[in-house]
Amino acid sequence: MVRSETLSFHISEYRRRLGMFSALKALLFGATAGLFAFGAAVLVMKIINRSGFVIPAVIFAAVFAAAAAAALIFLFPSYNYTAKKLDDLGLKERTSTMLALAGSPTEIAALQRNDALAHLGTVEKKQLRERISTLSIILVLAALIFASVCSAIPAAWFQRTEEKSAEEVWQDVLEMLREEQERLEQQGEEALSDEMKDLIEKLENSDSILNAIGDINTAEENAVDDVLNGEASPRSAREMIEVLEEAKRMLLDLEEAENAQAGEGEMEIMIPGEGEEGEEGEGQGEEPAEGGEEGEGQGENGKQQPDNAGQNGRGSSEERPDEEEKESNKTELIYDPISGSVKYGDVFSVYLSEYLKNSEGGEIPFELKDAADAYFNSLDR
Amino acid sequence: MDNNINDRIKFFSGRFAEIKREISKDIIGQTDVVDGTLTAIIAGGNVLLEGVPGVGKTRLVRSIGRSLNLQFSRIQFTPDLMPADVTGTNIIEKDDSGKSSQRFVPGPIFANIILADEINRATPKTQSALLEAMQEHRVTAGGKTWVLMEPFFVLATQNPIEQDGTYTLPEAQMDRFMFKLIMTFPSQEELRDIVLITQDTNEERANQVIGGSDLLQMRETAKEIPILDDVLMYAVRIVTATHPELPTAPETTKNNIRFGASPRSVQALVTAARIRAMLDGRYNVSYEDIEAFAAPVLRHRIKLTYDAIMEKRTIDQVIAALISEVGIRRFSKPSSGADRNPFRRP
Known part of the structure; x- marks a missing residue:
C-alpha cells in the first residue's frame, strides 16, 4: 500500500514551481495593499500637519509584509490543486486519481498509480504555469497612482483652514462687538454704543492685531470715563469691558498661533528698568511720559x-x-x-x-x- | 487470457482497436457512430440510430455482428407489423398421429444483435413489445417468459426524412436507448471509397475478433475502472444543467431547453466513460471521457423550446454550449451532502 506522502513526493517539485507563481501573486497583493496604506498614511500626515515620509514608509513595509505573507499562505497550492494543474496538461486526470487512490490496496489502484507516475515523468516543470490576472496588475498600478498622487498633493491644501481660521476669528470678534453695540443701543447707553461703533470701525480697518488690541484698550478707558462722567451706567460699562476683554483674548490667541506657525523665535521681553540703558530707557521713556x-x-x-x-x-x-x-x-x-x-x-x-x-x-x-x-x-x- | 485485470485491460483495448479495423473494411468513416455503437454493446445498452437511407445502418450492424461473432437479426418495422411478429408466437402443430400441440416459434428478437429498422413506422403496441425486450432482456409470449440470450443489443433506426404516418417514440421510451447516434451523409472521399468497396461485393468482410463471452467480460472489467469524485460530479452537473426549472440552470438551458434529461443519463455517461477509458488503455476516467459521450447520451433525452426551434438551433449546438458553461466550473467542489469517497464505483 503506497502512502499519500510518498505519492505527494512525486509532485512536490511541480508544487514548488506553482508556489513560485503564488509568491509572485502574493507580492503583487502585498504591494497593492502596502501602496494604498502608504498613500492613506501620507494623506493623514498632511491633514494633521506633519511632514516626512518615514512613518508612511514604515507603514508601507509593515502592510506589505503582512499582506504578502497572508496571501502566500492562502494562495500556496495544495497537492490536489497541483495534480489538477498537471492533469490539465494532457494527463487525463491520472494524477488526481492517483492521489485519490493513495492508500487503496486494490490491483487497479496500483496499476493506475504506475500508469500515472509513468506519464508524470513526461511533464516538464516549465510547462506548469499560472496566469497572473490582469485585474491584479491593474490594482497594483492603481495603488501606485494613488500613492503618487497623495505624495504630490501640497501640504498647503490642508493649511487653508489656518488662514480661514484667522479670518474667522476676526469676523467672530467683529460680530461679537456688533452684537454688544446693538445691545447697548437697545439699553439706551448711547455713550457706550458710540464708543463701540468707533471701535468697530477702527477694527474693520485695522492692519494688525497689536493695533487692534490698542484700540480695544482705548475703548475700555473711554467706557470708564463715561461711567465716571455719569454718561453710562457702571453695569453696562462692566459688561462692555468684559466683551472687550474677550475680544482681546481671542485676538491675542490668534496672534500667538500665527507667531507659532511663522516659527518666530523667542519674543523679546523688555522689562522696564532692566537690560541696556539705551533702548530700554527710550522705551521706558515714552511710558513714563504717559505714566x-x-x-x-x-x-x-x-x-x-x-x-x-x-x-x-x-x-x-x-x-x-x-x-x-x-x-x-x-x-x-x-x-x-x-x-x-x-x-x-x-x-x-x-x-x-x-x-x-x-x-x-x-x-x-x-x-x-x-x-x-x-x-x-x-x-x- | 490471464485473469489479471491489467492483462484484461490490455487485451480488450487491443481487441477493440482490431474490431474497429475489421469494421472499417465494411463501413467507411462514421468513426463516432462505430465507437458509440461498440461502446453501447459493451455497456449492455441500446442505440437509436438516425440517418437517411443508404448510409450503411444495416451494413454497420451486420459488420459488428460478424466481428463479435454475434447472431444478427433484422426487423423491418411497418405499420402493419404486429407484436407477435417481433417476439414470436405459439403455433399449433399436428404431429403424425394427428395430435395437436402448441409450439412457440421465436420471433426475430431472439438474437444477439437486433436491427429494428424504422422503428417509428410501427404502431405503439408493436414498439412496446420491442422496448420491453430491450429493457428486461426477456419476452413474454404464449403465457411463458423467454429469456433473451446475452449479450443482447438493439440498434433501432429512424428515418429523419419520412415523418408522415409515423408514430414518434414517446420520451419515456426514448430514455431506454443509451445513445442516439447520427449517421451523416459521407464525404466525397468516403463515398468514393464506399463505391469502390461495394462494386466488388456487397457482402460484409469483417472477420471475427472476439466472442460474446469476451464482450461480457469487457463489461465487467470496465466496472472496475475508478472514477474520481470530481469527474463523477461533473457528469452529474452536466445532466442537472439540462433542467431549466432548477435554480442552478445556466442561461443556455433556460433559453433553449424545455425538458431535461433523466437520471438514467448519468448512469449512461459514467458507464460509457469507463468503457472509453478502458479501451483507451487508461486506468481512470477523465473529464474528456464524460464530454465525449455527452451529446449521444443527451440529444434524445432533452426537448428544445419553441424559440430555439424557430431560431434553428440544433440540439447538438445547445449541448455544446451547455458543456462550455458547465465545464468552467469543473473544479468546483461537490455539494456538502455528497459522499466524499474519491474512489467511486456506482
Whole structure:
C-alpha cells in the first residue's frame, strides 16, 4: 500500500514551481495593499500637519509584509490543486486519481498509480504555469497612482483652514462687538454704543492685531470715563469691558498661533528698568511720559492713607516732576510679552473695572468707598 | 487470457482497436457512430440510430455482428407489423398421429444483435413489445417468459426524412436507448471509397475478433475502472444543467431547453466513460471521457423550446454550449451532502 506522502513526493517539485507563481501573486497583493496604506498614511500626515515620509514608509513595509505573507499562505497550492494543474496538461486526470487512490490496496489502484507516475515523468516543470490576472496588475498600478498622487498633493491644501481660521476669528470678534453695540443701543447707553461703533470701525480697518488690541484698550478707558462722567451706567460699562476683554483674548490667541506657525523665535521681553540703558530707557521713556502723568497721581497714593489719596496724589504730582520718581511711583509691574512694554492705562482700566464691580456688589467697605471714589476721580489719565 | 485485470485491460483495448479495423473494411468513416455503437454493446445498452437511407445502418450492424461473432437479426418495422411478429408466437402443430400441440416459434428478437429498422413506422403496441425486450432482456409470449440470450443489443433506426404516418417514440421510451447516434451523409472521399468497396461485393468482410463471452467480460472489467469524485460530479452537473426549472440552470438551458434529461443519463455517461477509458488503455476516467459521450447520451433525452426551434438551433449546438458553461466550473467542489469517497464505483 503506497502512502499519500510518498505519492505527494512525486509532485512536490511541480508544487514548488506553482508556489513560485503564488509568491509572485502574493507580492503583487502585498504591494497593492502596502501602496494604498502608504498613500492613506501620507494623506493623514498632511491633514494633521506633519511632514516626512518615514512613518508612511514604515507603514508601507509593515502592510506589505503582512499582506504578502497572508496571501502566500492562502494562495500556496495544495497537492490536489497541483495534480489538477498537471492533469490539465494532457494527463487525463491520472494524477488526481492517483492521489485519490493513495492508500487503496486494490490491483487497479496500483496499476493506475504506475500508469500515472509513468506519464508524470513526461511533464516538464516549465510547462506548469499560472496566469497572473490582469485585474491584479491593474490594482497594483492603481495603488501606485494613488500613492503618487497623495505624495504630490501640497501640504498647503490642508493649511487653508489656518488662514480661514484667522479670518474667522476676526469676523467672530467683529460680530461679537456688533452684537454688544446693538445691545447697548437697545439699553439706551448711547455713550457706550458710540464708543463701540468707533471701535468697530477702527477694527474693520485695522492692519494688525497689536493695533487692534490698542484700540480695544482705548475703548475700555473711554467706557470708564463715561461711567465716571455719569454718561453710562457702571453695569453696562462692566459688561462692555468684559466683551472687550474677550475680544482681546481671542485676538491675542490668534496672534500667538500665527507667531507659532511663522516659527518666530523667542519674543523679546523688555522689562522696564532692566537690560541696556539705551533702548530700554527710550522705551521706558515714552511710558513714563504717559505714566508720568498717571504716576503723578498714583505715586503718592501708594504711600499715603486712602482718605488723603486724592489730594495728596495731586499735590505730590506737582511736587515730583522727575521721571525716576514717576517710574518709582508705579504701583504695578506688569509686562506685555508681545510688545515688551506696558500701557499703564491697560492696567488701570482693569483695576477700575474690578473696583466698580465690587463697589456695586457692596464688597467695598463704606468707609473706604468715598476715599476710593475720590482717588480714582483724581487720577489724571 | 490471464485473469489479471491489467492483462484484461490490455487485451480488450487491443481487441477493440482490431474490431474497429475489421469494421472499417465494411463501413467507411462514421468513426463516432462505430465507437458509440461498440461502446453501447459493451455497456449492455441500446442505440437509436438516425440517418437517411443508404448510409450503411444495416451494413454497420451486420459488420459488428460478424466481428463479435454475434447472431444478427433484422426487423423491418411497418405499420402493419404486429407484436407477435417481433417476439414470436405459439403455433399449433399436428404431429403424425394427428395430435395437436402448441409450439412457440421465436420471433426475430431472439438474437444477439437486433436491427429494428424504422422503428417509428410501427404502431405503439408493436414498439412496446420491442422496448420491453430491450429493457428486461426477456419476452413474454404464449403465457411463458423467454429469456433473451446475452449479450443482447438493439440498434433501432429512424428515418429523419419520412415523418408522415409515423408514430414518434414517446420520451419515456426514448430514455431506454443509451445513445442516439447520427449517421451523416459521407464525404466525397468516403463515398468514393464506399463505391469502390461495394462494386466488388456487397457482402460484409469483417472477420471475427472476439466472442460474446469476451464482450461480457469487457463489461465487467470496465466496472472496475475508478472514477474520481470530481469527474463523477461533473457528469452529474452536466445532466442537472439540462433542467431549466432548477435554480442552478445556466442561461443556455433556460433559453433553449424545455425538458431535461433523466437520471438514467448519468448512469449512461459514467458507464460509457469507463468503457472509453478502458479501451483507451487508461486506468481512470477523465473529464474528456464524460464530454465525449455527452451529446449521444443527451440529444434524445432533452426537448428544445419553441424559440430555439424557430431560431434553428440544433440540439447538438445547445449541448455544446451547455458543456462550455458547465465545464468552467469543473473544479468546483461537490455539494456538502455528497459522499466524499474519491474512489467511486456506482
